[in-house]
Amino acid sequence: MSMKLAKRLISRIAFYTLLAAILIFTVFPFYYAILTSFESGSQLFTVEYWFSSFDWSNYASVLGEASFVTSIWNSVLVASSTVVIAMAFGLTAAYALGRVKFRGRGAVLMIVLSVSMFPQVAVLSGLFEVIRAMNLYNDPLALIFSYTIFTLPFTVWILTTFMRQLPKELEEAAIVDGASPMTTLFRVFIPLMWPAMATTGLLAFIAAWNEFLFALTFTLTNSERTVPVAIALITGGSQHELPWGNLMAASVVVTVPLVVLVLIFQRRIVSGLTAGAVKG
Amino acid sequence: MAISTSAPNNTKTHDGSPSGAPLARSRPSRIHRQRLRAAWLCLIPMLLVLAAVAGWPLVRTIWFSFTDASFSNISEYGWVGLENYLVYDDGAWYGVLADPTWWQSVWNTLFFTVVSVGAETVLGLIIALTLNAQFRGRGLIRAATLIPWAVPTIVSAKMWGWMLHDQFGIINDVLMTLGIIAEPLNWTANADLSMWAVIMVDVWKTTPFMALLTLAALQMLPSDCYEAAKVDGIHPVRVFFKVTLPLILPALMVAIIFRVLDALRVFDVIYVLTSNSEDTMSMSVYARQQLVQFQDVGYGSAASTVLFLIIALLTITYLYLGRKQIGGES
Numbered sequence: 001m002s003m004k005l006a007k008r009l010i011s012r013i014a015f016y017t018l019l020a021a022i023l024i025f026t027v028f029p030f031y032y033a034i035l036t037s038f039e040s041g042s043q044l045f046t047v048e049y050w051f052s053s054f055d056w057s058n059y060a061s062v063l064g065e066a067s068f069v070t071s072i073w074n075s076v077l078v079a080s081s082t083v084v085i086a087m088a089f090g091l092t093a094a095y096a097l098g099r100v101k102f103r104g105r106g107a108v109l110m111i112v113l114s115v116s117m118f119p120q121v122a123v124l125s126g127l128f129e130v131i132r133a134m135n136l137y138n139d140p141l142a143l144i145f146s147y148t149i150f151t152l153p154f155t156v157w158i159l160t161t162f163m164r165q166l167p168k169e170l171e172e173a174a175i176v177d178g179a180s181p182m183t184t185l186f187r188v189f190i191p192l193m194w195p196a197m198a199t200t201g202l203l204a205f206i207a208a209w210n211e212f213l214f215a216l217t218f219t220l221t222n223s224e225r226t227v228p229v230a231i232a233l234i235t236g237g238s239q240h241e242l243p244w245g246n247l248m249a250a251s252v253v254v255t256v257p258l259v260v261l262v263l264i265f266q267r268r269i270v271s272g273l274t275a276g277a278v279k280g
Numbered sequence: 281m282a283i284s285t286s287a288p289n290n291t292k293t294h295d296g297s298p299s300g301a302p303l304a305r306s307r308p309s310r311i312h313r314q315r316l317r318a319a320w321l322c323l324i325p326m327l328l329v330l331a332a333v334a335g336w337p338l339v340r341t342i343w344f345s346f347t348d349a350s351f352s353n354i355s356e357y358g359w360v361g362l363e364n365y366l367v368y369d370d371g372a373w374y375g376v377l378a379d380p381t382w383w384q385s386v387w388n389t390l391f392f393t394v395v396s397v398g399a400e401t402v403l404g405l406i407i408a409l410t411l412n413a414q415f416r417g418r419g420l421i422r423a424a425t426l427i428p429w430a431v432p433t434i435v436s437a438k439m440w441g442w443m444l445h446d447q448f449g450i451i452n453d454v455l456m457t458l459g460i461i462a463e464p465l466n467w468t469a470n471a472d473l474s475m476w477a478v479i480m481v482d483v484w485k486t487t488p489f490m491a492l493l494t495l496a497a498l499q500m501l502p503s504d505c506y507e508a509a510k511v512d513g514i515h516p517v518r519v520f521f522k523v524t525l526p527l528i529l530p531a532l533m534v535a536i537i538f539r540v541l542d543a544l545r546v547f548d549v550i551y552v553l554t555s556n557s558e559d560t561m562s563m564s565v566y567a568r569q570q571l572v573q574f575q576d577v578g579y580g581s582a583a584s585t586v587l588f589l590i591i592a593l594l595t596i597t598y599l600y601l602g603r604k605q606i607g608g609e610s
Contacts, residue, residue, distance in 0.1 A: 007475070014443060015413070015415075016480060018410055019415070019421060022407055022410060022411075023424055025484070026425045026427055026428055026484075029431075029443060030428075030439070031439060032443060033435075033439045047448065049450075064560045087487055089326040089329055090326065091324050092322035092323075092326065093322055093327075094323065095327075096319035096320070096323045097323070100316065100318070102316050108327070111327075111330070112330070114592075114597070115330055115334045117541050117595045118334060118338070118591075119544070119587050119591050120547070121545065121547065121563075121564040121571075121584050121587065122338060122566070122585065122588035123333075123338050123355070124283075124568065124571060125337075125341045125344050125351075125571055125580065125581045125584065126336065126344070127333070127337040128351070128354065129317070129337075129340055129344075129354050129355075130336065130337055132354060132355075141423070146333060149333040150288055152329060152330060153330070156326060168343050180314065182318060182320035183316060185322075194596070206310050206430065209331045210432035210434070212432075212434050212547070212548040212551075212552075213547050213564075216551075217568070217572055228432050228435070228548075229434075231438060232551075234520070240537075243450075244442050244445075247438055248438075248439070252436040255430070255432065255435050257429050259427055259430050259431070262423075262429070266422070269426065270492055272493060273489070274492065274493055274496040
């Protein structure tokens with residue numbers, strides 16, 4: 001009996017050790033960035049594992065820099081506009097793909113899926129030409145335009161999945177009442193799609209907020225940059241003199257809002273990521 | 281960014297006619313036509329946007345790959361044929377396909393893809409199996425595993441760049457305290473280590489995604505065969521390999537393919553963590569360097585086109601294998 005008890009105890013301990021390892025693995029780097037962001041001066045050059053001070057000077061210096069604040073504003077503008085555009089085109093397309101059976105539907109879905117797999121660099125020179133032609137080079141509008149390439153396909157994809165899950169009876173009732181397809185879409189489906197739209201919008205927002213390659217290539221001056229590029233380009237006197245305290249403070253500033261959003265909406269995000277999926 | 285992984289379909293198709301509804305014979309067909317028209321009206325804007333942001337730029341990139349266009353003046357160029365790809369001139373081969381740096385970047389990308397996706401799959405499985413058990417605070421840990429996914433890639437590269445710092449980094453400090461290494465390692469600059477540093481960051485960042493998708497698959501498994509296995513006293517490890525793994529394999533494969541396609545186009549983490557070092561340069565980094573830094577749009581476009589072809593080939597294979605799942609009602 002006691003053997004059995006000991007065995008159970010050991011497996012419990014092993015299980016909780018594993019859990020602790022997972023927790024440390026996922027959370028520690030972010031924790032360490034926060035820890036570093038509150039250190040300054042010589043403190044930075046000794047490795048510490050716990051908070052010993054709360055020095056806000058890194059935050060003050062990062063947020064005191066006009067160009068960094070502008071980048072935050074650019075990121076907010078670009079990411080939210082991208083979401084609105086992806087939603088507008090994605091919702092209508094998802095209605096067609098999710099509710100109506102027509103010839104070529106499979107082909108459209110294939111096209112959408114293929115675009116989501118494009119390597120971004122493969123459209124870089126072509127996009128650059130288009131953006132030049134539209135006179136949008138070094139303008140955040142260029143980013144709103146180009147981000148559609150990845151936000152629109154997955155918006156269509158996820159919204160189509162959710163659109164399909166709505167009961168058929170609603171639509172039939174609308175048809176019997178003589179409603180046109182557009183009325184059905186705007187009066188019946190879209191009001192029911194709010195949860196799905198929130199999920200998809202959040203995923204699109206995060207994707208646009210985090211994008212780097214286009215933002216790096218299509219903007220040139222500090223005042224037009226988004227935060228990932230601003231952070232990537234923070235430099236010190238040399239490779240070995242990077243202002244790590246400032247860098248970590250900036251990193252925390254752009255990440256905390258996302259982490260908070262993700263933690264609040266975690267259930268939705270998981271269901272969005274796995275929407276309709278993985279049934280095998 | 282990876283997207284959800286299988287086709288939005290499988291549920292019953294909603295065909296135009298409200299079947300079985302006791303409506304007049306002419307009404308369903310009128311309604312059907314109306315619905316078809318509405319469907320295309322709804323689709324065309326989306327298709328036009330995709331053509332403008334993806335189709336046309338892709339065509340232009342392929343076109344540029346046969347020219348000598350330059351980044352500073354992209355509108356003036358001459359046709360050079362296959363010169364950017366491969367050309368034999370004066371007893372030597374030139375072009376992307378003859379460039380050892382390109383082949384180094386191909387090898388780097390493949391190595392990165394295989395090792396990091398492999399590690400993510402195994403770690404993701406372990407995490408998913410752990411989180412699938414019942415315990416207190418499961419929701420909290422599940423939420424915590426989303427954090428790396430939420431951190432922008434650039435930020436995670438910088439965070440790890442600091443943790444891997446040769447003099448003041450915490451990773452070296454931990455390893456030295458544990459007595460694993462005798463002196464600090466220069467993770468991001470040392471040719472033998474820098475690829476591993478990149479892989480480490482990528483694994484940290486994307487394992488949660490793999491774990492979540494695997495967990496979703498695990499939670500859809502029927503519980504009765506587990507009860508049967510328990511009654512029969514079959515060892516859990518055996519149950520895992522004989523029951524669980526085969527059942528979640530299709531879902532796992534979808535997740536793996538998406539991650540592979542994502543890893544093949546890797547850019548940001550490498551660009552930020554190890555700059556333009558040839559030891560870690562990926563195909564995307566190589567192509568962008570040619571395009572922007574060396575201003576050679578023709579040559580860079582040729583490299584981009586090759587990368588596109590590789591990914592397109594894989595995508596087509598994947599769609600072909602999975603067409604029954606994706607096409608819906610074929």
